[in-house]
Amino acid sequence: xxxxxxxxxPSADADPDTLGPGTKVxxxxxxxxxxxxxxxxxxxxxxxxxxxxxxxxxxxVGNHADVYGAKVGDGAFIGPHCCLLQDPAPRSLNLDGSRRxxxxxxxxxVQIAAGASIGAASVVLPGVSVGANALVxxxxxxxxxxxxxAVVAGNPARAVGWVCRCxxxxxxxxxxxxxxxxxRETPSGLAEQTASA
Amino acid sequence: xxxxxxxxxPSADADPDTLGPGTKVxxxxxxxxxxxxxxxxxxxxxxxxxxxxxxxxxxxVGNHADVYGAKVGDGAFIGPHCCLLQDPAPRSLNLDGSRRxxxxxxxxxVQIAAGASIGAASVVLPGVSVGANALVxxxxxxxxxxxxxAVVAGNPARAVGWVCRCxxxxxxxxxxxxxxxxxRETPSGLAEQTASA
Amino acid sequence: xxxxxxxxxPSADADPDTLGPGTKVxxxxxxxxxxxxxxxxxxxxxxxxxxxxxxxxxxxVGNHADVYGAKVGDGAFIGPHCCLLQDPAPRSLNLDGSRRxxxxxxxxxVQIAAGASIGAASVVLPGVSVGANALVxxxxxxxxxxxxxAVVAGNPARAVGWVCRCxxxxxxxxxxxxxxxxxRETPSGLAEQTASA
Numbered sequence: 001x002x003x004x005x006x007x008x009x010p011s012a013d014a015d016p017d018t019l020g021p022g023t024k025v026x027x028x029x030x031x032x033x034x035x036x037x038x039x040x041x042x043x044x045x046x047x048x049x050x051x052x053x054x055x056x057x058x059x060x061v062g063n064h065a066d067v068y069g070a071k072v073g074d075g076a077f078i079g080p081h082c083c084l085l086q087d088p089a090p091r092s093l094n095l096d097g098s099r100r101x102x103x104x105x106x107x108x109x110v111q112i113a114a115g116a117s118i119g120a121a122s123v124v125l126p127g128v129s130v131g132a133n134a135l136v137x138x139x140x141x142x143x144x145x146x147x148x149x150a151v152v153a154g155n156p157a158r159a160v161g162w163v164c165r166c167x168x169x170x171x172x173x174x175x176x177x178x179x180x181x182x183x184r185e186t187p188s189g190l191a192e193q194t195a196s197a
Numbered sequence: 198x199x200x201x202x203x204x205x206x207p208s209a210d211a212d213p214d215t216l217g218p219g220t221k222v223x224x225x226x227x228x229x230x231x232x233x234x235x236x237x238x239x240x241x242x243x244x245x246x247x248x249x250x251x252x253x254x255x256x257x258v259g260n261h262a263d264v265y266g267a268k269v270g271d272g273a274f275i276g277p278h279c280c281l282l283q284d285p286a287p288r289s290l291n292l293d294g295s296r297r298x299x300x301x302x303x304x305x306x307v308q309i310a311a312g313a314s315i316g317a318a319s320v321v322l323p324g325v326s327v328g329a330n331a332l333v334x335x336x337x338x339x340x341x342x343x344x345x346x347a348v349v350a351g352n353p354a355r356a357v358g359w360v361c362r363c364x365x366x367x368x369x370x371x372x373x374x375x376x377x378x379x380x381r382e383t384p385s386g387l388a389e390q391t392a393s394a
Numbered sequence: 395x396x397x398x399x400x401x402x403x404p405s406a407d408a409d410p411d412t413l414g415p416g417t418k419v420x421x422x423x424x425x426x427x428x429x430x431x432x433x434x435x436x437x438x439x440x441x442x443x444x445x446x447x448x449x450x451x452x453x454x455v456g457n458h459a460d461v462y463g464a465k466v467g468d469g470a471f472i473g474p475h476c477c478l479l480q481d482p483a484p485r486s487l488n489l490d491g492s493r494r495x496x497x498x499x500x501x502x503x504v505q506i507a508a509g510a511s512i513g514a515a516s517v518v519l520p521g522v523s524v525g526a527n528a529l530v531x532x533x534x535x536x537x538x539x540x541x542x543x544a545v546v547a548g549n550p551a552r553a554v555g556w557v558c559r560c561x562x563x564x565x566x567x568x569x570x571x572x573x574x575x576x577x578r579e580t581p582s583g584l585a586e587q588t589a590s591a
Contacts, residue, residue, distance in 0.1 A: 011208070011405070013224055027407055028225055028422055028440070030242055040493065045424055046225070046243050046440050048260050058493070060486040063442050063460050066260050066277045077486040080460045081477055083278055083317045085335060089364030090314050092257040092274040095376060099237065099255070117484050120477045121517045123318045123336040138479060139517040139535030139549055141336030155336055155352045155549045167483030179489060208405070210421055225422055227439055243422070243440050245457050263457050263474045280475055280514045282532060286561030287511050289454040289471040292573060296434065296452070320515045320533040338533030352533055352549045
């Protein structure tokens, strides 16, 4: 890791070899051996990153969040108490009475695209994709894919608007009043518009 | 415990005498002294099982779940971040200004029947009963009793269908398309139908 | 602290100098250095009290609750798994690609008045005020200010009634059938009526 090794709090449970440079793993946070965490991430108090999860760079995982097997893009924000799920039909036992383990069902990991924010205490259901720079409002339960730059809220979560990379809402023309960015419609939501001369 | 003693992670807080054989208590999980946990259970990271709680065999308690005084049947699944509550009118203080403690109110424990699954981050209100093999969808807030084999979802949780022991939804005739089990109506929900010759 | 020093569990992370007399900090709970906690508080398992938070006396913080920068009045109850938020537009990165830290946005702390109860697993959005003796039902997501003695529930939380200091609902005349207290309307909700001769 050279000049900037990851930091693992003494109470945490993570193998530094699974962590990128500059990443910080705080009190009681846990990273399972088959997870991978990028550079400059922050894993909050008591957060959990399960086997199969792959986190990009600059991802922030809030306190107590549970990330099961998800793919999380660069710069995404996973709020405190969020659950990213992968088991579509949770049971404790298989039909033969044996313990139901990870290999006993077809996991459907969540995908969180780069720059998206999952507000505190939100649940993202198995197999759901959240688009780039989207914002899931705190306390949401997300059953359906979320387009890029969309804001969703509620249980079940529904579209309530559009958001800029800077975190502010867009106006009806998809312009950000705070930072001035323009956006255009795409098949998968909105995309930032590059300035034309 | 003989051949298969319970396992308690070094960071956990549980007296092995309260745990059945084969039960595993993971990182920072806590079992209070007056709780009882059956055989082959799994208590996830930072989960809490409070005084008065009684868990059957093969129960899985997810990460960060809080189980206060509930009765939980064999093979039930309590998802990550679930709260099973027992205090119907939570306050910090009694009217005389003294600290409100467990003995100062009439606790109304939750009952979770055998084989039921409580999806991640769901809240079950004090006194609520969840029937056998029922499924509470992730992120639900459950105010009313849930019939056996019912699926409930939302805040407040409402009935949305029926589910098989195997975890799949039942069709309109209460037959499971995945494993073929038939079910009949009972006063408390559905029950599996035993094959007739 | 004299005769009644605070108690900090060996697995917790809190400087006793930030804690009032008689306060108890349980397993894995964490109090940040710039938080202040009053007398006779209880901080539950794995709860987190962030920088800038100020808790009064006799406050109970439930297991796994996250309190970010909030002002919490005497005798308030913050249920297990609650999140009191302060960041209105959470992102991991600033627009220049640097890490977004506490100083990079205008925090809007939550205010919880004396005697209020925030039910388990509720989320209180940044900048929201909850009035004295109010009750937020378990599993609520609170976007708007809550009047004193009001009961709110749901996602988003809506008014559903009025509650007494003792925890019981008030009747249509704002009288408590359990303890007999009368209440009068005020611009900010209800207030207890002092007996007239």
